[in-house]
Amino acid sequence: xxxxxxxxxxxxxxxxxxxxxxxxxxxxxxxxxxxxxxxxxxxxxxxxxxxxxxxxxxxxxxxxxxxxxxxxxxxxxxxxx
Amino acid sequence: xxxxxxxxxxxxxxxxxxxxxxxxxxxxxxxxxxxxxxxxxxxxxxxxxxxxxxxxxxxxxxxxxxxxxxxxxxxxxxxxxxxxxxxxxxxxxxxxxxxxxxxxxxxxxxxxxxxxxxxxxxxxxxxxxxxx
Numbered sequence: 447x448x449x450x451x452x453x454x455x456x457x458x459x460x461x462x463x464x465x466x467x468x469x470x471x472x473x474x475x476x477x478x479x480x481x482x483x484x485x486x487x488x489x490x491x492x493x494x495x496x497x498x499x500x501x502x503x504x505x506x507x508x509x510x511x512x513x514x515x516x517x518x519x520x521x522x523x524x525x526x527x
Numbered sequence: 528x529x530x531x532x533x534x535x536x537x538x539x540x541x542x543x544x545x546x547x548x549x550x551x552x553x554x555x556x557x558x559x560x561x562x563x564x565x566x567x568x569x570x571x572x573x574x575x576x577x578x579x580x581x582x583x584x585x586x587x588x589x590x591x592x593x594x595x596x597x598x599x600x601x602x603x604x605x606x607x608x609x610x611x612x613x614x615x616x617x618x619x620x621x622x623x624x625x626x627x628x629x630x631x632x633x634x635x636x637x638x639x640x641x642x643x644x645x646x647x648x649x650x651x652x653x654x655x656x657x658x659x
Contacts, residue, residue, distance in 0.1 A: 475570065478565065479570070481551070481571075482571050482577075483575070483577070484585060485580055486585070487552035487553075487585050487652065488554060488556050
């Protein structure tokens with residue numbers, strides 16, 4: 447099966463909820479700042495519709511706060527873009 | 528711009544605060560959809576504007592369908608949806624199963640052309656760089 451996970455950012459930690467929210471918001475802003483500067487698109491003069499069907503490619507962007515032991519874990523995995 | 532038809536979503540809108548980041552244009556020109564579209568704010572728009580090429584060339588955004596305020600509104604339909612659907616339908620013979628989509632229930636293209644519009648969607652880029 448093709449990798450359908452283009453990007454996943456997870457914030458988990460055994461910390462008070464308001465702290466997790468602050469951290470999550472900070473990670474979200476930092477991640478969005480990086481995404482905003484992405485420029486991977488080719489120079490498109492005309493877009494062909496005749497290319498073979500692609501396997502589904504999805505970019506999963508999900509930032510959630512959660513409680514686990516072991517403190518704060520920020521995990522970023524790239525691929526599929 | 529406010530939606531002229533409240534509740535209907537344009538899947539190829541502009542980089543405007545309040546709109547949703549729907550996908551990222553990949554190096555092959557196709558759009559990688561975000562499983563969960565992200566509302567964009569002014570900070571994102573400002574950051575995106577620092578890049579030479581417009582955000583609408585690099586990303587896909589969803590926003591309110593503004594009907595008569597859009598150059599692609601024919602008076603009753605979105606001509607972009609019809610055009611891309613027509614092209615893809617004419618060149619695709621394989622069966623197609625639409626993938627999950629966060630905006631489908633309110634999507635203008637879906638309401639006009641159903642699954643055929645979904646098939647075309649990932650091929651669509653809002654803008655191209657005429658200076659390239």
